[in-house]
Amino acid sequence: MQESRQKARQTWILVLASMASFMVSLDALVVTTALTTIHRDLGVSIEALEWTVNAYTLSFAVLLIPAAALGDRFGRQRMFVAGHLLFVGASAGCALAHTIGWLIAARTVQGCGAALVLPLALTLLSNAFEPVQRGRALGIFGSISGLALIAGPVVGGFIAQGLAWQWIFWLNVPIGLLVVILVLLRVQESFGPRTPLDIGGLLSVSGAALGLVWGLVRGNSAGWSSFEVKASLTTGVLLTVIFVVWELRVPTPMVPMHFFRARAFSAGNAAIFLQSAALFGSIFLIAQFFQMVQGNGPLGAGLRLLPWTATLFVIAPLGGALVNRVGERVLIAGGLLLQALGMAWIALVTAPSLPYVEIVTPMLIAGCGVSLAIPAMQNAVIGAVNAGDIGKASGAFSMFRQLGGAFGVATLAAVFAATGSLGSAQAFSSGFANALEVAAGLSLLGAIAGLVQPGRPTKAIEPDESQTAATHEEALSL
Template sequence: MSTQRNPWPALYALVFGFFMILLDMTIVAVANTAIMKSLNADVSQVIWVTSAYLLAYAVPLLVTGRLGDRFGPKNIYLAGLAVFTLASLWCTMSNSIDMLIAARAVQGLGAALMTPQTMAVITRTFPPEKRGAAMGLWGGAAGLATLVGPILGGVLVDWQGWRWIFCVNIPIGILAFALALWLVPSLPTHKHKFDLVGVALSGVGMFLLVFGIQEGNTYNWDPAIWTVIVAGIAVLILFVVNQARNTGEPLVPLRLLRDRSFALSNLAIASMGAAVTASMVPAYLYLEAVRGYSSTQSAFVFAPMAIVSGVLAPLAGKFADRVPAWVIPTAGFSLNSAATITFAALMTTTSPIILLALVGVVMGIGSAGVWAPLASVATRNLPLQLAGAGAGVYNTTRQIASALGSAGISALIAARMESHGLGSLNGSDSVGTAGALPASILDKFSASLGQSMYLPGVILLIGVVSSMLISRTRTESRALASPTSAPAGNEVLRTTG
């Protein structure tokens, strides 16, 4: 006799750990000023604390999805969780900005091992008609974590200091490990050849591009920096050519992009990832350095946004199964873009904080309509043998865009500050403490941050257009499947007795 195993407990366990690693994408945003003061760092250096995490998170995702297929998603998830938790301990012990950046890079590697496994388990264990609800939980965790991170970070920074935003990961990581060991099943594995050339090309190309963009202003955009950027683009182009010519098993199976929904969902989630990381830095610098708010006060300005997004995201995931795939993401991106541009216009020294919080609520509503519905659309046509690769590509797209968003906003803030004659503020300037900035520069500093905030608002328009072009129907042909492919249903987990 055989019975089908309920996949929900495993998903709950995976999402618990997934939520933790996504918190670390944004939890540092509210601690930037405290880290600057404690480690005597400048703006460009402290943004590398986030960028190092995002870059180390993004680059390995293409291969870690395949590792899950080859060695089992449970095993790779547990390995990543162990690396992430130990790196969190390293972060708490860091006594220099360089050590903290290195520890964050190792954290990102652990997160890269974990993330594709969560999405692949959903694809492999939930049938397509129930995947929307499962992705609602997954996407809700992703969206909520990006918003809750700064709130939790603010409380911890004001309570015990910035080191505690990493210290709390240790007990949570241990609990997440125990839950996954208990609840996540061992799925069948598939043999894969690993494209080492593709891994090397993608890693080198991304590092050169992100480093060049983020450090451009530091080096006054001299020819050497432009050489680094151009070299990064050239290596990435070479990577794409290599993948197209790979007759074995490429790191990125380009046939994934034959599916219109998958391709457009990737472009849309890239705009969301870039916009979220790009908006956090100017928003929290504004609240702390211009308005004189503490870390906790700054975080609670966006508390209504986090609550609204957390409540609505699972509902959006369920509703997405009942309407054309383009409807909810298009509405979500439109609301998010409009709200972000409005927030940028309100970033003055006298704008009512309640108005900024209300704009944040609109952002929360928009975010709820993006994360879960897009993830469901991206995976609905993936055959089982491409579950790991598809999850890896989707998450890589989001994380690479997040790293570029972080690098881009760093360069733009520095450029706008320089245009207003402010130069580079560092930890010795006591940025972020009430009344620390002289009144004579508050307007200029606020203007620099507000002008930078328009960047994520414009980036979100890419998501609007991409979502509008997604297939107008709920089903489409399995263009990805090979002649021997299994249908993209659930991979039944059975126990026999």
């Protein structure tokens, strides 16, 4: 009877965590195929369109770890519900937006809600399963979350073409409210270590991310030698250094720097940052390529992305099941090498008249690669810390993933703007190809980070293995 109840509890947590992740991940990409429609409706530039993506991603990224700490301190179920309610309210605000400033502001608040949802979903899931079961659970979680990559561009395109882009955001309201009801009914309250919030770390990492992304976004329009861009990038770098120094000195850091002594933790986070940068930036641009160059509608663009995105649903569970057999190194390095190959192939053949069938194979290769790598990266990072630090580790992983996405959109859009333009199909294709070459390079760097992983599956540390600080340090050095 007890075992049956435990399995039922695990099933509900897996389902609800996956639904929540699906919803907030959907909104990272749902606007990609609707950007052309938003561009025409609101009369905004490509630079402003970047911020409809990056405003969400940045607020999402920098609040992830404080959000995980809030869950540990005030209750994971309670803050999980609060995040959903904030996300639903901000989604309604996005739908009601009549100016680009309003939309960007609402997207920022929406990202704050998402920041409460995602790390707590991963924390609840990780705590519900024993380490030996966790890899498979994360694979299922990743595959359902991966549906957001499949559904995002297609749903966004379908709604933008058939209804209006505002309905993209109205869609979140019933899903979010349903999850809230079920969480209140089925998920028990739990707490983690009640440590003080690291306000200094939050402010420095937020400023660092904003400075770096602002400089990348504004570089081509304001000029790379302009005071604005130089000051923004310099401020971003200085605040990054301040963040690291602060985290080394503060008694309760939001990202304990000793986590990075574990190769699995540091290499896993580096890999997810680079993988997300390549993926988010590529999808941002390829959706516009299908519409602006090849004349497809928003729905057509979303459907043409399916060979790339649909592999996550099929392959990610396989990747999760393989983690304990072959180890993270093979899956991360091999998967990101496949992503690099697929992106380089697309860059090589890109042309205004490119037949769609010629890029189906490279999209499949890239999609299979990332699908194998993501569960392994999650498992490596979470398995590198003790049970009491899972919340902070999952928050760090999610933060690096989202920061990578914002960095990728800004970087690839900057490369596109420097080497191409919206002026003609040929000019767009030229800039797009150069941007995809950069994406392939980022993926290759991620594969190299994967090679730094330990050559065996990451050893998950049990609570009783960390009774003293010395033992904890030894565990992190594995």
